[in-house]
Structures are given as C-alpha cells and as structure tokens.
Amino acid sequence: MGDYIISTNPKRCIACHACEIACKSEKGLPLEVTLGKIVVLGPKMVNGNPNMTSVFVPCFHCEQAWCMESCPTEAIRRRKKDGLVYIIDSLCVGCKACITACPWHIPQWNVEAGKVVKCDLCMDLIDAGEEPVCVSVCPTNALEFCKPAELSNNTREAYGRGLLEKKLWATKVR
Amino acid sequence: MKRVVNTLCFMCSVRCPIQVEVENNQVLRIRGNPHVPAMNGGICPKAAAAIAGLNDNQRVRFPLIRTGERGSGQWKRVSWTEALDYTADRCKDIFDKYGAKSSIYCERANLMSDISKSFQKAIGSPNHFTHDTVCKGSINTACRSIIGYTDGQINADWTNAKHVVLYGRNVFESIEIKAMNSFISALENGTKLTYIDPRVTITAAKATDYKMIRPGGDLALNYALMHVIIEEKLYDAQYVRRWVEGFEELCSFVIPYTPQWAEKETGILAEEIVSLAREVSKVKPAVVFHYGYRGSHHPTETYFRRSILILNALMGSIESKGGLFIKKGLKDAGYKAGLKTFSSQKFPEMEDTRRFDGCGQDKFPIADPAHGVGFMLPHAILNEDPYPIKVLFAFRYDPLLSNPDYNTNLKALKKLDLIVASDVNFGGTTALADVVLPESFFLERSDPLQMGSSLKPAINRRTACVGPRFDTKPMWWIVKQLADRLGAGHYFPYETAEDIWNYQLTDLDIKIEDFDETGFVSLSDKAIWWDRNDGIKFKTPSAKIEVLSNLMESHGIPSLPPYEALDEKPGAFRLMCGRCVAHTNVMTQNNLYLNHLVPENRLWINDRRAKELGITNNDRILVESKAGKGEMCAYVTDMIHPEAAFMLHGFGHVEVDSKRSYGKGASDALFQERLHDKIGGSPALDHSWITVTKI
Ligand code: SF4
Ligand code: SF4
Ligand code: SF4
Numbered sequence: 001m002g003d004y005i006i007s008t009n010p011k012r013c014i015a016c017h018a019c020e021i022a023c024k025s026e027k028g029l030p031l032e033v034t035l036g037k038i039v040v041l042g043p044k045m046v047n048g049n050p051n052m053t054s055v056f057v058p059c060f061h062c063e064q065a066w067c068m069e070s071c072p073t074e075a076i077r078r079r080k081k082d083g084l085v086y087i088i089d090s091l092c093v094g095c096k097a098c099i100t101a102c103p104w105h106i107p108q109w110n111v112e113a114g115k116v117v118k119c120d121l122c123m124d125l126i127d128a129g130e131e132p133v134c135v136s137v138c139p140t141n142a143l144e145f146c147k148p149a150e151l152s153n154n155t156r157e158a159y160g161r162g163l164l165e166k167k168l169w170a171t172k173v174r
Numbered sequence: 175m176k177r178v179v180n181t182l183c184f185m186c187s188v189r190c191p192i193q194v195e196v197e198n199n200q201v202l203r204i205r206g207n208p209h210v211p212a213m214n215g216g217i218c219p220k221a222a223a224a225i226a227g228l229n230d231n232q233r234v235r236f237p238l239i240r241t242g243e244r245g246s247g248q249w250k251r252v253s254w255t256e257a258l259d260y261t262a263d264r265c266k267d268i269f270d271k272y273g274a275k276s277s278i279y280c281e282r283a284n285l286m287s288d289i290s291k292s293f294q295k296a297i298g299s300p301n302h303f304t305h306d307t308v309c310k311g312s313i314n315t316a317c318r319s320i321i322g323y324t325d326g327q328i329n330a331d332w333t334n335a336k337h338v339v340l341y342g343r344n345v346f347e348s349i350e351i352k353a354m355n356s357f358i359s360a361l362e363n364g365t366k367l368t369y370i371d372p373r374v375t376i377t378a379a380k381a382t383d384y385k386m387i388r389p390g391g392d393l394a395l396n397y398a399l400m401h402v403i404i405e406e407k408l409y410d411a412q413y414v415r416r417w418v419e420g421f422e423e424l425c426s427f428v429i430p431y432t433p434q435w436a437e438k439e440t441g442i443l444a445e446e447i448v449s450l451a452r453e454v455s456k457v458k459p460a461v462v463f464h465y466g467y468r469g470s471h472h473p474t475e476t477y478f479r480r481s482i483l484i485l486n487a488l489m490g491s492i493e494s495k496g497g498l499f500i501k502k503g504l505k506d507a508g509y510k511a512g513l514k515t516f517s518s519q520k521f522p523e524m525e526d527t528r529r530f531d532g533c534g535q536d537k538f539p540i541a542d543p544a545h546g547v548g549f550m551l552p553h554a555i556l557n558e559d560p561y562p563i564k565v566l567f568a569f570r571y572d573p574l575l576s577n578p579d580y581n582t583n584l585k586a587l588k589k590l591d592l593i594v595a596s597d598v599n600f601g602g603t604t605a606l607a608d609v610v611l612p613e614s615f616f617l618e619r620s621d622p623l624q625m626g627s628s629l630k631p632a633i634n635r636r637t638a639c640v641g642p643r644f645d646t647k648p649m650w651w652i653v654k655q656l657a658d659r660l661g662a663g664h665y666f667p668y669e670t671a672e673d674i675w676n677y678q679l680t681d682l683d684i685k686i687e688d689f690d691e692t693g694f695v696s697l698s699d700k701a702i703w704w705d706r707n708d709g710i711k712f713k714t715p716s717a718k719i720e721v722l723s724n725l726m727e728s729h730g731i732p733s734l735p736p737y738e739a740l741d742e743k744p745g746a747f748r749l750m751c752g753r754c755v756a757h758t759n760v761m762t763q764n765n766l767y768l769n770h771l772v773p774e775n776r777l778w779i780n781d782r783r784a785k786e787l788g789i790t791n792n793d794r795i796l797v798e799s800k801a802g803k804g805e806m807c808a809y810v811t812d813m814i815h816p817e818a819a820f821m822l823h824g825f826g827h828v829e830v831d832s833k834r835s836y837g838k839g840a841s842d843a844l845f846q847e848r849l850h851d852k853i854g855g856s857p858a859l860d861h862s863w864i865t866v867t868k869i
Contacts, residue, residue, distance in 0.1 A: 137204075
C-alpha cells in the first residue's frame with residue numbers, strides 16, 4: 001500500500017465530476033480515459049427519501065499490485081520512498097495485461113498513445129508539495145488527500161450513521 | 175517561465191475568481207483563486223473544461239460573412255476590417271431608412287454591459303436587453319416592488335443560516351462555488367435545508383427534508399405558510415411592526431389560504447405545511463426563503479417571488495445574520511465615488527424613445543429597463559410593433575434557443591435584414607447570422623473591472639492569461655470599432671483594457687497595480703451590516719418592506735390579488751426545464767469534455783405514468799405541445815411528480831458547425847409555448863403542457 005490515500009466525504013460530494021475533468025484536461029488525456037473515477041449511486045428514492053452516495057476511485061497503490069505483477073516489461077514500478085505505483089511510459093508496450101489484472105479498472109487504454117496510463121496520484125505534484133489535481137480542484141472539498149493515519153474520520157462516521165438511520169443499507173444489500 | 179494569473183472565470187455567469195497557470199502562452203491549469211477563502215482552490219466541471227474550450231478547433235476562429243442560406247454553415251473567412259466595414263455599411267443603409275431604433279442589442283449580462291448599453295445609446299437606439307430578462311425578469315420586478323432593490327443587490331447569508339428553504343433552486347447543480355461551499359459547511363454543522371421541487375435533484379438528496387410538490391403549487395404553499403405563521407403568531411412582531419407596510423392587509427388576505435386548502439394545490443399534507451412553518455419560525459431570523467432562480471416560472475411568477483420575500487419579511491430575516499442581506503458597495507465602505515461608467519456620458523437625444531419591448535413603458539410599466547423584456551423580441555420583429563426591427567446584435571447570447579417557442583423565434587430571426595453575432599462558439603443564433611465577429615475566449619482577454627458588491631465589497635479584475643489562439647478580439651474592442659464606423663467612436667475613449675480600467679477608476683484612489691497580486695481589491699475587511707432596528711435603507715417609497723407595493727399599485731397592478739387555482743389537463747404533462755452542473759444554458763453543449771459528460775437531455779417522466787403509456791427507459795418518444803413537436807429519449811423514474819415532465823435546458827442544437835452537440839437531445843424552447851408573466855416579463859418556462867407518445 002502506498003503512503004497516501006484520497007478519501008471522499010460523500011456528504012460533501014455533489015457528483016459534479018470536476019475532479020475527473022480536471023485530471024483529463026491537465027494530463028491531456030483522450031475523452032475515454034478517466035484515471036480517477038467518481039462512482040455515484042443516485043440520486044434515487046430510498047424509502048421515499050432522495051439519496052445519493054458517491055465515492056472517488058483513484059488507484060489504490062495496492063500492497064500486492066496486480067498490475068505491477070502482471071506487467072511483462074516491468075514498466076510498472078513502485079516508488080521506494082512512498083510506495084506509489086506508476087508506469088514508465090517508454091517501457092509500456094501496450095499489451096494490456098495490467099488492464100486485465102487490476103480488479104478496480106484503474107489502468108486505462110490511451111488510444112492516442114497506444115499505451116496504458118494510470119493514476120499515479122500526481123507523483124510530480126506530491127513531490128512539489130502539492131495535492132493531486134482532483135483533490136485540489138474539488139469545489140466542495142469533498143476529497144481529502146492524506147496519509148491513512150491522518151484521516152479525519154468524524155464527518156464520514158456521522159455520514160455512515162446517517163445512512164444507517166435512513167436504512168439505506170437494508171435496501172442496498174440485495 | 176511559469177507564471178500565475180488571478181482572473182475571473184466565464185464558463186458561466188457567476189464569474190468565480192480563478193487562478194491560471196501559464197507557460198509559453200499555454201494554459202497549464204486552472205484553480206480557484208487561493209486568495210479567496212471560500213473558493214479553496216475549487217473549480218466546477220465547466221471551469222475544469224475551460225482549457226479544452228480555449229483550444230477548441232470548433233470555436234468561431236475568425237470573422238465570417240455568410241455565403242449560403244441562413245444556418246447552412248457556409249461562410250467566407252474575412253479580415254476584421256472587412257467584417258466590420260460590411261457590418262457598419264449595412265447598418266448605415268438600414269438606419270438611413272428605418273432609424274437606429276430598428277436595431278436591438280442583446281447580450282448575456284457581464285462585465286461588458288456598461289459598454290454595450292453605451293453603444294446602443296451612442297448610435298441612437300433605445301433597444302438593449304440581457305439574458306437576465308429570460309431568467310429572472312420577474313424575480314427582479316418582485317424584489318424591486320417589495321424592498322426597492324433588485325435580486326442582484328441582495329444575497330443569502332449561507333454561512334450563518336439555520337434553515338434554508340429552496341424552491342427548485344438547485345444550488346448543488348447550478349453552482350456558485352463560494353456560496354455552495356459555505357452552505358455545505360453550514361449543512362454539516364446542522365443547518366436545515368427544506369427543498370421543494372416536483373423533481374428530485376442532487377440538492378434534494380442533500381436536503382433535510384424534500385417535498386415533491388405539484389408543479390406550479392409553490393405560490394399556494396407560500397400563502398398557506400403565511401396563513402399558519404400569522405395565525406399562530408410565529409412572525410417576528412417587532413421587525414414586522416418596524417419595517418413591514420401592509421401587514422394588516424396581508425393578515426386578512428391569507429385567511430382563506432389554509433393548509434388544508436393548500437393540500438389540494440400542492441399535494442403536500444396540511445400538517446407538513448404547518449410543521450414547516452413552525453420549524454422555520456423557531457430559528458428566525460436566521461432563515462432564508464430563497465427567492466431565485468430556476469423552477470416555477472409561471473404566468474403568476476411575480477406574485478410567487480413576492481410571496482417568498484414576504485415570508486422572509488415575516489421572519490425578520492431581511493438584513494439579518496443568517497438571513498438575506500442587502501449587498502454593500504463602495505459608498506457603504508466609505509468611498510466617495512463609484513466606478514465611473516461609460517453609460518453615464520451625455521448621449522444625443524433619441525428621436526423615438528419607445529422600446530421594442532415596452533419595458534418601463536406601456537407594455538411592462540414596472541419591469542426593469544436595465545434588463546429589458548427579451549420575451550418580446552419575436553413579437554416586435556414579426557408584428558413590427560412598435561416599429562420595424564431590422565438589425566439584431568446578438569452578442570454572446572442566443573435568443574433562438576433561450577426564448578420559448580423555437581419555431582416562432584426562428585421565423586422572427588429569419589425576417590431580420592441583418593444579424594450580427596458575436597460569440598466564442600457557434601450557437602443557434604450565430605448560425606443564422608450574416609456576419610460573425612468572434613469574441614476572444616475569457617482566458618484570452620481582459621475585460622472591464624467588476625464591482626463585487628457584497629457584505630465585504632471588492633472590485634475584481636479579469637486579465638488576459640494567454641494571447642488569442644485564433645483571429646478573435648475582445649468585445650469592448652469590437653464594439654468600439656463598430657461605433658467608430660457609425661460615427662460614435664468618441665463615446666469609447668479607450669484603446670486598451672488598461673485604458674478602460676483607468677477610466678473606471680478615475681474617481682477612486684485605487685490603481686491598476688493594486689489588483690496584480692490577488693486579482694481583486696478588497697474594500698472592507700469586515701462585513702457591513704445595517705442596524706436592524708433603525709438602519710436598513712430599503713429603497714421603496716416608504717423606506718419599508720412594501721407588502722402593499724407603491725410601485726405596483728401606482729400602476730394599477732394589485733399587490734395581493736386572489737389566488738387562481740392551477741389548471742389541469744388529464745393525460746398531459748407540465749413541462750419543466752432546468753440545469754445540470756455540466757452546462758451553462760445553451761452555451762457549453764459543444765465543449766469537448768462537457769459534451770462527453772452530459773451529451774444530451776432526456777425527458778424525465780414518472781414511472782407510473784410511463785407505464786400507462788407503455789414507455790420504458792430510453793425509449794424514443796415524440797413530445798408535442800401547442801408550440802411544436804420533436805423527438806428525444808425518455809428517462810423513466812420515480813423521482814418526478816406524476817403531473818410533471820422535465821428536461822435539461824440547452825440541448826437540441828442544429829447548427830452544423832458545432833459538430834459534437836449537433837442534433838443531440840431536444841430543445842426545451844421547441845415545446846415551450848409563448849406564455850409569460852405580464853408583470854415582470856419573464857417567460858413562463860414551466861407552464862406549457864406536453865403530450866408524450868412512444869415512437
Ligand atoms: S470534484 Fe469533488 S464534488 Fe465534484 S465529483 Fe469530484 S469529489 Fe465530488
Ligand atoms: S492499478 Fe489497480 S492493481 Fe495496480 S496498484 Fe492501482 S488499484 Fe492496484
Ligand atoms: S461556477 Fe464554474 S463556470 Fe461558473 S464561474 Fe464558477 S468556476 Fe466558472
């Protein structure tokens with residue numbers, strides 16, 4: 001696991017997708033490529049009340065990085081200092097093994113480049129002391145970039161409790 | 175070398191403060207201006223898609239003169255001199271015959287409006303209107319009739335409000351970053367949100383309480399709320415005694431409008447209405463009943479918006495912490511003068527001052543001439559009422575798709591002798607134009623300074639971040655060039671944006687350099703509130719909140735007319751329109767990323783009704799109204815009231831040059847009938863009935 005995580009506060013997220021678009025725009029990616037995705041449930045009616053839950057899904061920089069293990073050219077590497085998993089562009093031969101291997105559909109096929117791209121949590125920005133693009137542009141501060149230990153739990157706990165009260169889980173777990 | 179520029183966004187009309195990182199004349203990234211706390215670096219998806227918009231090859235890239243049929247997309251590329259000469263020569267011919275009054279200038283209200291208005295005055299035409307009239311003409315009128323200020327001169331104190339009631343005001347999908355952010359934080363800290371809308375939105379999903387109201391029932395709901403508030407004496411008695419004119423009349427007026435009565439009109443249970451009235455009153459005056467913007471545009475709109483303001487008055491929440499506040503400007507912050515305007519120069523007398531829309535005159539005596547009544551555009555052209563209209567300057571505004579009744583609009587626009595369009599993209603009206611004068615993208619241009627009136631007023635500046643990608647120009651330059659050629663250039667004493675800024679700052683002790691570091695000049699570091707016991711400067715004749723409005727009564731318009739029940743049409747749906755976070759009105763559908771995010775609109779219909787009609791999700795359907803018919807896809811859902819249907823505004827583009835948005839979805843204007851509020855002049859965008867059949 002990498003040292004950093006991005007967590008979503010679903011209570012603040014308005015599913016605006018600015019995070020996704022800013023990432024695409026800054027990295028000059030083709031339309032179809034979305035590195036960090038917003039997964040939104042809703043809005044929908046749950047027991048007569050409108051509800052919405054959203055979660056941002058960037059690369060998790062897994063402990064056991066399936067993408068990295070599957071890559072035949074060792075194009076995917078892990079940074080020693082913080083455990084971030086990234087691709088060395090010039091080594092990618094476009095075999096798409098990592099795409100198949102990653103359970104979260106994180107690596108994406110860049111048609112224009114004929115190579116795979118994947119979220120590296122904006123390593124270059126982190127090194128420069130900044131936050132990943134998605135986090136910095138989120139208009140509601142729904143995204144938090146931090147080390148897991150620093151995660152501020154209160155708001156999300158309260159949110160979870162709120163969901164329980166609304167019996168959202170009961171309807172969601174089929 | 176990398177540098178950052180603090181400027182103002184213009185992907186929508188909010189004009190959020192942003193910071194742009196630039197290198198080698200390219201924009202690398204856009205962030206919320208970090209010097210503005212509530213922005214906290216955030217931008218919305220439209221701003222995130224701005225770089226794609228800037229570099230888009232489907233933009234209007236150079237001046238064009240039409241060579242083919244209107245709308246055929248056949249153009250001749252010309253130089254600026256040729257385009258401007260052509261425009262001016264044709265104008266001169268037409269003005270010789272019909273006078274300059276035969277021209278109408280419409281625009282999206284913006285930093286340029288002072289110059290645009292000066293242009294019309296300088297060439298001798300009384301005809302100017304802005305997009306605002308279509309959106310919030312009646313809100314403006316309602317506000318002026320009650321407190322003497324326009325809706326633009328008040329705002330809600332989102333941070334400190336304890337209970338906010340929104341009527342279709344979908345704050346989390348038509349966002350204004352600073353306000354929305356403050357409001358989300360307030361919600362986290364326990365502020366209550368009651369959201370009223372026939373349709374579930376993201377705002378509904380964030381609400382403490384969502385009420386699925388019958389479309390058009392909002393006015394009835396408000397009368398019932400007043401009924402309860404007055405009967406149970408839940409109002410702020412001291413405030414009402416001090417500030418409200420016409421309270422007695424209001425008390426007798428609301429007697430018949432009981433919650434039980436309202437139940438039928440609104441579909442909301444009487445006891446829920448009672449408990450809402452009690453709930454909000456508990457936390458008065460930190461209460462906001464929000465007066466705008468989308469949603470509930472019906473022929474009685476002025477009365478609906480007035481009813482919202484009256485509720486605020488009863489709560490004592492106007493000019494109170496956590497309620498509504500009146501925006502403060504330079505004078506309130508201790509400055510002797512304001513920004514100097516171009517429109518206050520002395521212009522030649524007009525031979526005929528009748529406006530095309532009769533705004534502030536015979537047809538709409540109390541609507542605001544500063545915005546006009548855009549709804550009257552096709553009427554004036556087609557009926558030559560009050561005189562022939564021959565020329566339209568459609569500057570970054572698209573009357574074809576923004577005004578109800580597309581077919582009539584199209585007929586009217588085609589009747590014009592000359593359409594001069596200026597925009598960044600090809601829109602419906604631009605495609606019909608005879609000359610296109612391409613405006614530079616907001617990242618490529620500096621604009622006049624913006625007075626940011628607020629609790630803490632500031633002056634903001636939009637500064638060019640990069641040079642123009644294509645052969646485009648800022649609008650203030652275009653207007654001056656046209657004025658020059660029409661013999662009115664001397665009213666525009668500037669060559670550059672710096673000249674404009676200096677002119678605006680003439681009477682102030684503020685220099686252009688003062689904006690360099692942060693992009694704005696703050697005029698007060700603490701919030702300016704007026705004293706609620708004695709110091710609120712209402713701008714009505716009585717200097718009070720006028721439930722009985724002098725403005726209205728003096729023009730023979732009743733302040734409190736009896737309520738008229740909503741009509742019913744079994745089998746039909748009441749069409750509503752609205753916004754999503756990805757798009758700005760009809761302007762952004764062709765943007766690379768935004769088009770990808772929300773490519774088209776579907777018609778929301780209630781699942782029960784859909785079942786009766788044999789329609790399932792994503793079926794192609796035929797939508798018909800008295801105004802027109804068209805095809806689109808259905809979105810079948812339990813998230814909308816059975817009587818209502820909903821579609822996003824802004825789709826159904828058929829201009830061939832906008833390749834991504836061409837033919838996607840349908841235009842709400844196609845189905846909206848020419849219905850309007852006769853007092854404030856707003857089109858009744860949510861009042862048409864439609865029928866839906868599976869294809
Ligand atoms: S930018 Fe923020 S609010 Fe918008 S979708 Fe992403 S996480 Fe949610
Ligand atoms: S790409 Fe997938 S497998 Fe690889 S580290 Fe990221 S989440 Fe794990
Ligand atoms: S809301 Fe978005 S588009 Fe509108 S001004 Fe703000 S950042 Fe720009």
